[in-house]
Amino acid sequence: MEGMAIRLQNLRKSFGRTEAVAGVDLEIADGEFFSMLGPSGSGKTTVLRMIAGFEAPTSGTIELAGSDVTRLAPFERDVHTVFQDYALFPHMTLEQNVAYSLKVRKVPKAERLKQAREALASVRLADFGTRRPSQLSGGQRQRVALARALVGRPKVLLLDEPLGALDLKLREQMQVELKAIQREVGITFVFVTHDQEEALTMSDRIAVFNQGRVEQIGTPAQIYERPATPFVAGFVGTSNLLTDDAAEQVVGDRGPYSIRPEKIRVLKESAVADEPEHSSATGTVAEVVYLGDATRFLVNLDAGGRLTALQQNLETSSEDVAAFRGSRVTLQWHRRHNFHVPEAR
């Protein structure tokens, strides 16, 4: 099919009695930044390794750009994999590191130097070509690994937690950079992560994995605002479910409903005005966490269960916040934020 970079059909993989991948169907478009998100052991790395050709599926098919590659060796597939432990050759300059795969393919020297320089420029390391890996920061080394993957101009780049080794600050910078680089080079990225914020920040679309299956595929906004299952609602963002009796009392049926914490206002019990468009629930503040720009409230509801509310600290100080602990409050949110979560499939 035109415009389709990858298609997986009923892909399965068992290791002995463990069914690591239990029937996955996915279509990834050309030029897409596609993330596979899920907890440890949910099967995302195994799917990535099957796309790369390092692992043979137990059953199912893999198409790349419309051709069935299920039985092809890794080097026969137009993909490149970037691993978390991006081993660079320490004795080579960055240019030599990046040009290495071209050398193996016997690309003439002048041409491979030109391509290596272009690749280094695309990851904003144009002036670093004659340095060695030991003279770089962690983030710069990560970008060299990326340049090395980009130099052969693969159609698809597979990335397995490539930012996992970086500290938080660098990781956040690289998320923005990686997304910008991907947009510039226009290559399809398939990105494996267990970090929901990372997936939400970078992806055009996300597949949420659980126990070897895909629970939902969608844009970051769809995944966040309209979780398809209770698992997705809990794994992406703060789990904030109103269920059973509490849902019955507050919303009118037994749910489950997902309400995102930032939609909920925390009001002193006495200050509540009746608003017909709003849902509200009374309760007691169990915990208040001052986060600098915002405050997180954990509230035990009188109707049963607990909700988290996140308030921007517009005019609130940390002292105001502390005074809320143990106090009676009413939580209020617009009814449109009651999202009924379908039951697990």
Ligand code: ATP
């Ligand atoms: P992580 O984020 O921890 O890497 P993941 O979602 O990528 O997790 P996989 O690595 O795909 O998960 O593993 C899925 C399941 O398959 C796990 O139960 C794992 O133990 C099992 N598994 C993976 N590779 C092998 C293997 N080579 N032999 C046996 N079992 C394996």
